Amino acid sequence: MKIAIIGAGASGIIAAITAKRLNKDLQIDIFDANKSIGKKILASGNGRCNISNTTISSKNYIGENPSFVEFALKEFDFKAFEKFCKTIGLMLDIKESGKVYPLSNEAKSVTNLLQLALEELDINIFCEHFVQNLDKKENKFIVKANEKEFKNYDKVLISSGLGAAPQLNATEIGLDIASKFGHSFNPTYPSLVGLQTQETYNGKLQGVKKECNVALYVNGNFEQEIFGDVLFTSYGVSGFAILDISQRAVLSLSQYFDVELRINFSPKINVNDLANQIQTLFKNLPTKRAVDILIGLVSNKIAPILLNICKIDINTKANEINIKQIKSLAHQLNSWKLKVIDTQGFSHAEASGGGVKTSEIDNRTYESKLCKGLYFAGEVLDIVGNRGGYNLHFAWASGYLVGKSFSK
Ligand SMILES: Cc1cc2nc3c(=O)[nH]c(=O)nc-3n(C[C@H](O)[C@H](O)[C@H](O)COP(=O)(O)OP(=O)(O)OC[C@H]3O[C@@H](n4cnc5c(N)ncnc54)[C@H](O)[C@@H]3O)c2cc1C
Numbered sequence: 001m002k003i004a005i006i007g008a009g010a011s012g013i014i015a016a017i018t019a020k021r022l023n024k025d026l027q028i029d030i031f032d033a034n035k036s037i038g039k040k041i042l043a044s045g046n047g048r049c050n051i052s053n054t055t056i057s058s059k060n061y062i063g064e065n066p067s068f069v070e071f072a073l074k075e076f077d078f079k080a081f082e083k084f085c086k087t088i089g090l091m092l093d094i095k096e097s098g099k100v101y102p103l104s105n106e107a108k109s110v111t112n113l114l115q116l117a118l119e120e121l122d123i124n125i126f127c128e129h130f131v132q133n134l135d136k137k138e139n140k141f142i143v144k145a146n147e148k149e150f151k152n153y154d155k156v157l158i159s160s161g162l163g164a165a166p167q168l169n170a171t172e173i174g175l176d177i178a179s180k181f182g183h184s185f186n187p188t189y190p191s192l193v194g195l196q197t198q199e200t201y202n203g204k205l206q207g208v209k210k211e212c213n214v215a216l217y218v219n220g221n222f223e224q225e226i227f228g229d230v231l232f233t234s235y236g237v238s239g240f241a242i243l244d245i246s247q248r249a250v251l252s253l254s255q256y257f258d259v260e261l262r263i264n265f266s267p268k269i270n271v272n273d274l275a276n277q278i279q280t281l282f283k284n285l286p287t288k289r290a291v292d293i294l295i296g297l298v299s300n301k302i303a304p305i306l307l308n309i310c311k312i313d314i315n316t317k318a319n320e321i322n323i324k325q326i327k328s329l330a331h332q333l334n335s336w337k338l339k340v341i342d343t344q345g346f347s348h349a350e351a352s353g354g355g356v357k358t359s360e361i362d363n364r365t366y367e368s369k370l371c372k373g374l375y376f377a378g379e380v381l382d383i384v385g386n387r388g389g390y391n392l393h394f395a396w397a398s399g400y401l402v403g404k405s406f407s408k
Pocket of ligand 1: 006007008009010011012031032033034037038039040041043044045046049050051052129130131132159160161162164165168169170171172173349350351377378379380388389390391392393395
């Protein structure tokens, strides 16, 4: 049997290795536009590759039907992944948080070992082959890449991902192919991405980084709250808490809802206690400028903007500020509102939401329900994971199921 795999990312590679290990008679050709395999694996986790997570459930995924992932996560849980890693010689470093990295701390070891495993199994790797099209004639698939036709495939896996990080040759060819074979897809959107906000303060907060509570409000209703780093930028906000909250924020934005973030700079203190603290500070240093006192509480970049938002002159002394103004300062620090107007786009996103509708895919084999012999795995499907190794884990798990199915 002859198999083509379009996309040598995590899902395509593990599908090829799994299939060939279970059935040595298969001929597997794997195509990728890049010079080498696994470019996104290399880019992941800032080059360290947050490869998986020890605690995974469908709750870590977003899509039209997140429970679609349950069978794959049951069949290929973290233990199964760890076992697979051992077979290619990859040792893992499991952090207390549950995040998993290669023990070498380098994504390069992951791609090197995967490359060796593919070569040992005589899987044909066609790098620098840009796939333009897929056809099916008389039950055989034809892959068109680099203007050439590769023929006679019995089965094909589309593991070409989606458009996040186009600088790594990411494309949405998978959606074109899916449509051609009668599939529908949910619109794609950047996920795990920085957010542009209406308030940019002329870049004056750029570089301010603080652990905050970030609450997401959609059309005025509370949706989600996340604690973590917030980084102010020239365009708006980024940082881990923002990347995490971006998943729901962007989805709401794509539906033209009103999206607002409320940042709590002092999540450990309630708003009344914060007002009391500010009042005590002002009482102790009555003749100092309020802005200089506030620097002891928040960043020196935040203090003048805080006063400005609360309509207090920058030169106002502490003893000139009344209790109403103190409450307003505390309230602003407790609930700093930012209106989200856009994202930093696919080129800055770690993943893509949307994709091929999972209702048209068999969740046990990842074969298309519409076209026999056609399979989909990984990010090309309408499943996107939270930050923390969940996207790569879904790519491994779905690719593994495809590989098992190919071997039969
Ligand atoms: C900067 C960054 C950091 C990330 N960090 C993490 C992390 O730490 N942990 C985590 O879990 N996830 C992370 N992710 C997400 C994760 O890398 C992806 O979700 C995952 O790699 C998807 O795997 P995949 O196999 O579905 O597709 P991909 O890895 O996207 O593989 C698809 C392959 O198809 C190829 N391709 C596309 N179109 C064509 C075409 N027309 N012809 C030929 N080849 C084509 C591409 O070159 C690519 O190699 C990160 C992503 C980015 C961009």
